[in-house]
Amino acid sequence: MPKITFIEDDGTEHAVEAGADASVMQAAMDNLVPGIVAECGGYANCATCHVYIDPAWADKLPAPEEAEEVMIEAAFDVRPTSRLSCQVQVTEDTDGLIVRLPASQTGA
């Protein structure tokens, strides 16, 4: 199963195994990784599953679709490798993916 490492804002790391077919958001939720809210349940409608993809990985993932792009802009503290993790699909090719979590999804 593909591995993903989530790194919280304070540096805490969570190495998880993701089911194929899951989204990166789902992998985080399934493994109780803190720091993702996912209010809308995975439809690019809430921007509370915001993550920063490790720069080494950013170009290897399929580019975001328009719905994700417009919603990323509505997240807090957007950076060049920002993605909505519900729109990033886990595959065999993403084995070893590293994603960092923002300080807050909701500004609270």
Add this chain to the structure above:
Amino acid sequence: MTTSSTMDIPAHVPEDRVVDFDYLRPAGINEDLHVAWKNAQDTLPDIFWTPRNGGHWVVTRADAIKAIQLDHKRFSHARLSIGGPYAREGSVVQMDPPRHGSYRMLVSPTFSPKAVAALEPIVRETTVSIVEELRPKGECEFVGDFAQIVPVVVFLGTVDLPAEDRDYLLPLAEKVIRPRDRQEHHEGHTALDEYVARALAARAKQPGSDLLSKIVTARIGGEPIAFEAAVALSQVVLAAGLDTVASILGFVVRFLALNPGHRQQLIDDASLVPNAVEELIRRHGLVNSARLITQDTEFQGMRLKEGEQILVPNHLYGLDERQVDNPLVVDFTRPHPEQHYAAFGNGPHRCPGSFLAKLELTVFLQEWLARIPDFAIKPGTTPRIASGPVNTIQELHLAWDTDPR
């Protein structure tokens, strides 16, 4: 329950799944609407057919509610209410994916947590000024004096329209939220359409950075958006945040009026407020929307037929003891109440206004309780409670001591 033999029961519905249930008038809603619906959940089958309101299916349990809200292929939004059109043709709430997405994309970013944080000052100012005005009076009719006003003022701020338009819009909102009859409801919507259309026409000429400008200048599938589509979308953004917010505020304030212990708990420990908001939403969900069945199919052991409607009372999700303990108990320290409700829907249509709704509730609790900590339902009055596409409180008189010290 009895079944009238004069009503048509389709042949594929098993006899033991036919119940005479009128979702507009469940027994006992005047005491506690949610307890009355909970009683239906406890005593009726998990899925049944009622001949009332033209005849339709009803589900009552969390698993079915969520499954249907997620399954637009079999359960379409095309006819979203039982017994009425309930939304304009071409409105975003009635579209199924993929068409839905290109419209929805225009709205969601405006109500993200970051965007909503920018609306906090206007929510707080509005709330404080109304409560300050009400406090010395010692009483109010909560729906008209508070609950209807906040969403209208916040809408105007969100789309950068003049705050003075409030006086024009409030009577229209009143018609939509608590119409005397269908005719008046219709008039309210038509007038809101006209208002929104005027604003959109102005923005089309002189676009700004607000939501209405964005909608009227949008491209859908490469083509400029049709003006009627822009009106329908903008109207939904206005209307969808009106009666929902007004209704939940009504249920919440009624609960607090009857439960001084819960009020005191929030006054003593303000840090409980965010979790209290989630818990109050879990316990006081609102929406009875319907889905149109698109194909003959099996669901929970029943044969459903193309063209039938099914009622999805998503407020019952949070009251289902199969997924949450002691569902009728309001416990502000309950862990993660937000994981135990479906009040904002599930799936691609899930309410984009949830962060705004929660902000409006949070600010309400903070500012009202700081100024009017002690209040009750006004003696001699009875709240007017109604079941409908959106369950609601239409009238709620409150009273308090203006000089408690």
